[in-house]
Amino acid sequence: MLRVEKLQLQLHGKSILEEVSFDLPRGQTLCVVGESGSGKSSLLRAVNGLMPATFDSLMFRPKNGPSISLKEYWKGRVGLPGSRWVMQDPLSALNPKLPLGLSIGESVFAQKLKPLELKAAISAALADVELPAEMAKRRPAQVSMGQAQRACLARALIARPDLIFFDEPLSALDAIVQKQIAATMKRIQTRFDITFVIVTHDLGFAAAYADHMLVLRGGKVEANQSAEMFFQAPESDYCRELIAAAHELGGLPETVAKVSGSKAAISC
Numbered sequence: 001m002l003r004v005e006k007l008q009l010q011l012h013g014k015s016i017l018e019e020v021s022f023d024l025p026r027g028q029t030l031c032v033v034g035e036s037g038s039g040k041s042s043l044l045r046a047v048n049g050l051m052p053a054t055f056d057s058l059m060f061r062p063k064n065g066p067s068i069s070l071k072e073y074w075k076g077r078v079g080l081p082g083s084r085w086v087m088q089d090p091l092s093a094l095n096p097k098l099p100l101g102l103s104i105g106e107s108v109f110a111q112k113l114k115p116l117e118l119k120a121a122i123s124a125a126l127a128d129v130e131l132p133a134e135m136a137k138r139r140p141a142q143v144s145m146g147q148a149q150r151a152c153l154a155r156a157l158i159a160r161p162d163l164i165f166f167d168e169p170l171s172a173l174d175a176i177v178q179k180q181i182a183a184t185m186k187r188i189q190t191r192f193d194i195t196f197v198i199v200t201h202d203l204g205f206a207a208a209y210a211d212h213m214l215v216l217r218g219g220k221v222e223a224n225q226s227a228e229m230f231f232q233a234p235e236s237d238y239c240r241e242l243i244a245a246a247h248e249l250g251g252l253p254e255t256v257a258k259v260s261g262s263k264a265a266i267s268c
């Protein structure tokens with residue numbers, strides 16, 4: 001549903017992304033990993049037309065329509081039709097002055113729902129992310145970080161997106177809440193047939209979650225593989241080293257086979 005061929009991004013004369021390609025089928029998850037500064041967030045922005053990238057081809061196929069060439073679509077607009085974002089820090093993503101219900105409802109204001117319909121849609125979105133309807137009245141300062149991130153998920157979900165971009169969605173949360181929200185994400189992905197692109201530093205999460213892996217290093221692709229192949233037979237020494245390091249730190253499940261690392265240097 002999202003195919004990117006040879007995307008290049010230069011900012012102020014510096015190469016940020018070089019020949020990045022991937023092809024993500026509908027309903028699946030691409031995890032984008034790589035050390036800090038490798039270009040993960042820039043890739044999400046570039047794929048949404050928010051940065052001046054060049055590419056051979058960038059095609060997006062919404063659920064109920066033919067493929068769209070984003071080069072054409074972006075004449076006069078940005079973003080991908082039917083997509084939403086969930087960011088790393090839920091508290092800065094939500095308006096502190098607005099009750100959560102209004103922040104969630106903002107996503108569908110353009111649909112001009114009647115007040116009762118809007119209220120029902122907000123309650124349903126909250127229920128989808130396992131929050132009670134009364135949360136709609138609370139402001140961000142009156143909820144936990146995990147509840148705030150669930151509200152951000154509800155804000156994305158209420159618009160019934162085809163695709164959600166996540167930028168480090170769990171990194172502001174403790175391990176138990178991470179696990180619970182990851183389970184909610186998986187459930188809503190299956191239920192609503194949504195495609196996910198997730199930037200993460202957490203290889204353990206990627207091992208449990210990804211269908212495809214895109215590993216960036218210094219703006220270049222180190223691996224573009226199915227997750228199964230990536231964890232069994234990674235494409236480069238650097239990726240072997242990443243997996244070995246995650247094993248050493250106890251960040252990968254035992255079911256992921258150990259691969260022997262090389263001497264590739266990893267910085268964070």
Ligand SMILES: Nc1ncnc2c1ncn2[C@@H]1O[C@H](COP(=O)(O)OP(=O)(O)OP(=O)(O)O)[C@@H](O)[C@H]1O
Nearest residue numbers: 011012016034035036037038039040041042043199
């Ligand atoms: N607007 C910008 N202008 C100039 N350089 C930028 C801009 N945005 C990002 N960069 C540079 O692009 C490179 C990649 O940054 P990016 O934020 O995409 O990395 P990242 O992999 O997402 O890092 P992190 O994991 O720390 O968030 C960095 O060298 C960064 O300084």
